[in-house]
Structures are given as C-alpha cells and as structure tokens.
Amino acid sequence: MDPAPISVPLSRAVDLSAGRAPAPREWALFARRLARRRTALFGLVVVMIVIVAALGASWIAGYDPTEQDITNRLRAPGSQDAAGRAHLFGTDHLGRDILARMIFGARPALMVGFAAVAISGVLGMMVGLLSGYFGGWIDDVFMRLADVQLAFPFILLAIAVIGVLGPSLPVIIVVIGVSSWVVYARVVRGAVLSLREREFVQAAHALGSRDGRVLLRHILPNAFTPWLVVATLDMARVIVIESALSFLGLGVQPPTPTWGGMLADGRVYISTAWWLATFPGLAILVTVLGINLFGDGLRDTLDPRLKL
Amino acid sequence: MKIYLARRLAQSLLVLLGVSFVVFFILYLTGDPALVLLPPDASAEDVQKFREVMGFNDPFIVQYGRFFLGALRGDFGQSVRHGEPAFNLVIERMPATFELSGAALLVALCLAIPAGIVSAVRRNTVIDYISTVVALLGQSMPTFWLGIMLILVFSVQFNLLPSSGRGTLEHLVLPAITLGLFTTARITRLTRSGMLEVLSQDYIRTARAKGVSDPPVVWKHALKNAAIPIVTIVGIELGTLLGGSVITETIFAWPGVGRLSVQAIYNRDYPVVQAAVFLLSSTFVLVNLVVDVLYTYLDPRIRLR
Numbered sequence: 148m149d150p151a152p153i154s155v156p157l158s159r160a161v162d163l164s165a166g167r168a169p170a171p172r173e174w175a176l177f178a179r180r181l182a183r184r185r186t187a188l189f190g191l192v193v194v195m196i197v198i199v200a201a202l203g204a205s206w207i208a209g210y211d212p213t214e215q216d217i218t219n220r221l222r223a224p225g226s227q228d229a230a231g232r233a234h235l236f237g238t239d240h241l242g243r244d245i246l247a248r249m250i251f252g253a254r255p256a257l258m259v260g261f262a263a264v265a266i267s268g269v270l271g272m273m274v275g276l277l278s279g280y281f282g283g284w285i286d287d288v289f290m291r292l293a294d295v296q297l298a299f300p301f302i303l304l305a306i307a308v309i310g311v312l313g314p315s316l317p318v319i320i321v322v323i324g325v326s327s328w329v330v331y332a333r334v335v336r337g338a339v340l341s342l343r344e345r346e347f348v349q350a351a352h353a354l355g356s357r358d359g360r361v362l363l364r365h366i367l368p369n370a371f372t373p374w375l376v377v378a379t380l381d382m383a384r385v386i387v388i389e390s391a392l393s394f395l396g397l398g399v400q401p402p403t404p405t406w407g408g409m410l411a412d413g414r415v416y417i418s419t420a421w422w423l424a425t426f427p428g429l430a431i432l433v434t435v436l437g438i439n440l441f442g443d444g445l446r447d448t449l450d451p452r453l454k455l
Numbered sequence: 456m457k458i459y460l461a462r463r464l465a466q467s468l469l470v471l472l473g474v475s476f477v478v479f480f481i482l483y484l485t486g487d488p489a490l491v492l493l494p495p496d497a498s499a500e501d502v503q504k505f506r507e508v509m510g511f512n513d514p515f516i517v518q519y520g521r522f523f524l525g526a527l528r529g530d531f532g533q534s535v536r537h538g539e540p541a542f543n544l545v546i547e548r549m550p551a552t553f554e555l556s557g558a559a560l561l562v563a564l565c566l567a568i569p570a571g572i573v574s575a576v577r578r579n580t581v582i583d584y585i586s587t588v589v590a591l592l593g594q595s596m597p598t599f600w601l602g603i604m605l606i607l608v609f610s611v612q613f614n615l616l617p618s619s620g621r622g623t624l625e626h627l628v629l630p631a632i633t634l635g636l637f638t639t640a641r642i643t644r645l646t647r648s649g650m651l652e653v654l655s656q657d658y659i660r661t662a663r664a665k666g667v668s669d670p671p672v673v674w675k676h677a678l679k680n681a682a683i684p685i686v687t688i689v690g691i692e693l694g695t696l697l698g699g700s701v702i703t704e705t706i707f708a709w710p711g712v713g714r715l716s717v718q719a720i721y722n723r724d725y726p727v728v729q730a731a732v733f734l735l736s737s738t739f740v741l742v743n744l745v746v747d748v749l750y751t752y753l754d755p756r757i758r759l760r
Contacts, residue, residue: 294466295473298736298743300698303716304477307728310720311484311491387597391702394599395717407599414603414706418611425607428600436595 180448187444193437201253208247213402216242221420237422239412245422248404249430255399256406256434259320259389264382266324271331272374276362278332279339286336293329301326302391309397316399319392323385334377338370372449379442383435390431406431460748467744472523474736478729479522487511492535492725531730536719541726545712545734551621552711552735555704556696558627559635560689567639568685571646572678575654586643593640598699602633602706619708630707634699638692645688649681683750690746694739 182188200207210232219228219242227233228242236245278286305322312318342348343366351361392398393407401408406427413424482488489506497505506512510521525531531541570590574583609629610618617626701713708714712731719727 291466291469291473294470295477297694298470298474298740299477299732300694300701300735300739302698302701303713303732303735306701306717306720307481307725307732308484310723310728311481311725383595390597391599394702395705396721407597410597410600410603417603417607421607421611424600424603428597428604431597431600432592432595435597436591439591439595 177448181444184444184448186440187448190437190440190442190444193433194441197253197434197437198257200250201257204251204254208244208250210244210247212243212248212251212404214243218242221416221423223420224422224426236426237420239409239423240416240420243404245409245426248409249406249427252404252406252409252427252430253434255316255393255403256386256389256431259316259323259399260382260386262320263323263327263385263389264378266321267327267381268331268374268378270325271328271377272335272367272370274328274332275335275374276339276367276370279336280343280358280362280366289332293332296326296329302388305388305392306395306397309392314392314397314400319389319398323388327381327385330381331374331377334373335370338373339366342366342369376442376446376449379438379445383438383442386435386438387431459751463744463747467740470740471737474740475523475526475733476519478526478733478736479519481729481732482725491723526733531733532726534719534724534727536722536724536727541724541730542734544715544727545730548710548712548715549734549738551709552697552700552704552713554621554627555630555634555700555709555711556693558631559638559696560693562631562635563638563642563692564689566635567642568646571643572650574643574647575650578651583647587647590640590643593636594644596636598633598637599702599706601636602629602703605629605633606706621709630703630709633706634696634703637699638696641692642685642688645684646681649684650678653680686746686750690743693742697735697739 216228216238219238220240222228222234222238224235224237224245225233226237228238234244234246236249238244239248274289278289305326308322309318348361348365351365356364389398390405390407390410393405394411396408396411398407399405409427410424413420413422413427416423482491485491489502489509489511492509493502493505510518513521529542531545533539534541534544537544570586574586577583606618606629609616616629618629620626700709700711701717703709704711704714705717712735716728716731719725719731
C-alpha cells in the first residue's frame with residue numbers, strides 16, 4: 148500500500164481536541180446549568196446591581212456624597228431635611244446623605260476588588276503554571292515562598308506596609324494583590340499536576356511542541372475554570388479587606404466615601420445615630436453575599452467534588 | 456516518621472527566616488529607614504547622626520544580620536512612643552490576644568461541629584437549611600460591622616454586656632462571638648461536607664447493612680475520618696483568628712497585641728510593629744507545626760511517608 152500523503156501536517160492529523168479551550172457550545176451548556184441554580188443567579192443579580200450602582204453613581208445617587216450641610220446633620224432614616232428633601236437612610240454627622248454615600252462607596256470597593264484580584268490572579272496563575280509544570284526546585288522555591296506568605300497575619304502586614312508607604316490607591320491595590328496569590332497558585336498548580344500526565348499533553352510533546360506552547364495552548368485553558376472560581380470567591384474577600392483598611396483609616400482617603408470609612412465614622416455615633424454604621428455595613432454584607440453565592444454556584448456547577 | 460518531623464521542623468525554621476526578612480524589610484520600603492523612624496521635622500544633620508547611631512550606613516546584609524540576631528534574643532529595639540523595649544510591650548499583651556483567639560476558636564468549635572454534623576445527618580431539612588444560610592451570612596459579614604452591631608444591640612440598647620475592656624467573662628462574650636463567627640461558619644460548612652462525604656462511603660453502608668444502629672455508626676466511623684480536614688482547617692483558622700484579632704481588639708478596646716500594633720502604626724512606632732508581626736507569625740508557625748504533628752496521629756498514611 149502507498150504510505151499516507153505527507154502533505155497533511157501531522158499536528159492536524161492527530162486529534163488534540165481534548166486539550167483545546169472549551170468550545171462555544173460548551174460555554175452555553177455551562178451557562179444554562181449555572182442559571183438553573185437559583186441562588187447563584189440571585190447572587191449574580193445582586194452583583195450586577197452593585198456594579199451598575201458603582202458605574203452610574205453620579206446619576207443614581209441624587210445627592211452629592213461630599214457636600215456638607217451641618218444644619219442637616221444626623222437626620223433619622225426616612226426623614227426630610229430643612230429643604231424638604233427626603234433621606235431614605237438618613238444623614239451623617241456632616242449632613243451628607245447616607246444612601247448617596249453608600250452608592251458612591253461601591254466604587255472604591257469594586258475598583259480595589261477587580262484590580263487586586265487581577266494582580267493576584269495573574270501572579271498566582273503564573274506561579275501555579277510554572278510550579279506545577281516544571282516541578283523540581285522551582286516548585287520547592289515557590290511553595291516555600293507561599294509558606295512564608297501564609298505565616299503572616301495578613302492584615303497586620305498590610306497595615307504596616309501601608310503605614311510606611313502611605314495610603315494611596317495603587318499602594319493598597321498592590322499590597323492586597325501581592326498578598327493573595329497563594330490560593331490561585333495552589334489551585335492552578337493542582338490542576339496542572341493532574342493535566343501534565345494526560346495524553347494530549349504527551350501527544351503535544353511528541354509532536355515537538357515546546358514547553359511554552361504546551362503550557363499556553365493546552366494546559367492553561369484547562370486550568371482556567373478552577374482559577375475562575377477562586378477569583379470570584381477571592382473578590383469577596385478583597386472587598387472585605389478593603390473596607391477593613393478603610394475602617395482603620397488606611398484605605399482610600401476622605402473625602403471619597405468608602406463603606407469602611409463610613410463605618411468608622413458611624414462607630415462614634417453608635418449610641419445616638421445607629422443608622423450611620425448600620426447601612427454601610429449592610430452594603431458590604433449584601434455585596435459579599437452576592438459574590439459568595441455566585442462563586443459557590445460556579446464551583447458547584449463546574450465540579451461539586453472540587454475541594455475549593 | 457522521625458524524618459518527616461525533622462523535615463517539618465527544618466521547613467518551619469526556613470519560614471521563620473523568611474518572616475524575619477520581610478519584617479526587617481518593612482523599614483526599608485521607602486529606601487531610607489531613618490526618615491521612617493524620625494519625625495517629619497527632623498533636620499538633615501539629625502537624620503545623618505541618627506543613621507550613624509543606628510547603623511543604617513552599614514551594608515544591607517550586616518543590618519539584616521544584626522536584626523535577625525537581635526530578634527532571636529528578643530531585642531527589637533526601644534518603642535519610639537513608650538520608651539520601653541518593644542519586645543516587652545508585645546509579650547505583655549500576648550496573653551490577652553491568646554485569650555480572645557482561644558475563646559473565639561472554642562465558640563466556633565462548640566457551635567460549628569454539632570451544627571455541621573446535624574446538618575449532614577438531617578440533610579435538606581429545615582435545620583440544614585437554616586444552618587447553611589447562617590453559615591453563608593457568617594462568611595459574608597465583615598467582622599468589624601458585626602462587632603459594632605453587637606455593641607449596638609447588647610450594650611447600647613439593652614445594656615446587657617460591656618462594650619470594651621477586658622476583665623470578667625462578660626467582657627469576653629461579645630469580642631469572642633465577633634471574632635469567632637467567620638470561623639464558625641467555615642467549620643460548619645466543612646464539617647457538613649466532610650460528614651456527607653464520609654457518610655456516603657461504602658463502609659458506612661456496610662455497617663448499616665449489618666444492622667448497626669445509627670448513633671454508633673455516625674460517631675465512631677464518620678467523625679474520626681471527618682476530623683482530619685477539620686484539624687487542618689483549625690490550624691489555618693488560627694492564623695485567621697490571630698489576624699482578625701487586630702480589628703476586633705480595636706473595636707472592643709481589648710488590650711491585646713492587635714490593638715497595640717494598630718496604635719503603633721498610627722504612631723509610626725515601627726520597632727513595636729516589627730516585634731508584633733514577628734512574634735505573631737512565629738506563634739502561627741509553631742501552632743501549625745504542632746497541628747501537623749497531631750495530624751500524623753490522626754492519619755496513619757502520613758506516618759509512612
């Protein structure tokens with residue numbers, strides 16, 4: 148018999164479909180399965196509302212969040228001020244509308260959230276890929292670094308660093324970002340370790356693909372889904388950390404309204420004006436709850452057996 | 456097993472080395488530790504003199520060596536604010552922080568483990584539903600908000616419990632609940648999923664098929680095996696608790712290391728900050744080492760590595 152024509156490149160002759168990123172149809176199936184979980188959907192809706200509020204704050208809020216009006220201070224929720232305007236959640240000690248400040252407060256929370264998750268996500272992904280794929284001393288070094296990182300009570304280190312460098316937005320984002328990479332790295336590393344031995348990776352090697360290509364085209368797409376779950380749940384954690392830092396006065400500085408900052412202000416008036424501290428905290432709670440519900444749904448849809 | 460322990464010990468020492476370097480480096484983040492330690496209005500020649508006296512003009516590695524050896528001896532320098540050795544200030548407040556973290560952990564374990572077990576055994580019933588919702592809320596709630604709300608209800612409204620300070624058991628209640636809620640939620644979910652997984656295993660089905668009634672089955676087989684991930688998480692949660700104590704201590708004016716550290720940072724009292732971070736991290740490393748050793752008794756498979 149004649150040999151098969153060599154004009155067809157061998158890489159196309161072998162089926163490497165198992166190693167490709169999920170096809171569009173698979174995403175649609177996944178989305179539908181996720182939508183069937185009502186709690187996850189609810190969480191997603193909540194998050195969407197928060198994002199819309201943050202983006203459209205200037206139009207939605209109705210009041211200037213930084214405009215002070217001492218004659219209006221400490222109005223109870225639902226009351227009207229001297230000019231006849233209603234304050235659904237009341238006013239604070241400087242006469243500023245609480246609801247408006249809450250809506251604007253979503254901005255620093257989400258900005259820090261997305262940015263910090265992006266940094267730690269990328270860092271962790273890179274470390275996880277390299278660690279899991281190459282193993283050996285690279286793996287050892289990174290895992291030791293992870294142990295050192297995890298030994299620190301994070302908040303303490305964060306406030307120390309921010310205390311020295313000064314609380315500016317980039318510093319806060321970098322500090323939080325750099326501190327969270329470990330979870331991502333571990334999850335990606337685990338995924339890589341199990342993917343490394345699969346046939347499609349060995350096939351790619353046999354066909355002469357270099358390591359970089361194998362990592363990027365075959366392993367990364369498959370390690371992406373656990374990474375996404377971690378990123379979602381980490382976002383919730385980062386938002387809480389940002390508000391904790393703002394609470395301590397080491398977050399985004401006034402006059403920019405932050406949920407944590409509002410809580411710190413409100414704490415002083417806890418016995419006379421309970422609404423100053425209650426509502427911003429609810430904002431944090433609802434946002435984080437929404438993210439957690441969505442993240443849990445994401446994780447359970449992907450693989451309920453994953454111990455994430 | 457001895458090799459495993461020796462390896463773990465060596466790992467812990469390496470981690471401590473890394474911790475000490477990071478703590479040392481905090482002062483050098485802006486490049487000049489003298490500027491960090493001195494008040495902003497210090498004159499240029501004061502800064503120069505300060506650098507000479509403190510040895511900041513020496514090579515980096517010499518300075519780190521000095522710091523590390525000092526740390527081993529317990530010498531972190533004098534507190535800029537209080538004039539006492541930083542080490543003493545931190546050590547004085549350690550018991551308070553341990554008391555709070557310990558109480559929080561106790562609360563968490565006492566609430567979470569039974570809740571998790573009941574949830575797993577009575578799966579998908581009202582009890583399961585309620586505890587899942589509460590656990591989810593607990594994990595989503597910022598601790599400082601919870602603390603303030605508890606103060607609002609129990610101290611301001613009903614005047615039942617004190618809102619600050621340390622002394623009697625009553626002083627411990629609110630801070631311990633505040634600090635412990637997140638951990639409670641986490642351990643509940645973990646216990647529940649751990650128990651569910653174990654209860655669905657074949658050997659449980661076999662025991663039931665043999666006619667062994669439920670309580671012995673549940674307690675003996677399931678709990679011992681579900682204990683392993685719980686022990687792991689307790690080790691990790693101790694780190695969370697030590698870190699979370701910073702905020703809780705600030706809210707309740709609890710005289711612990713966390714509150715000291717926050718005040719020190721506000722006062723730019725960095726020797727105290729360094730001492731606090733180093734000592735807390737070392738505690739955490741030690742606790743993890745102990746947990747790992749405990750682990751080898753619970754899971755025989757580890758012993759054989």
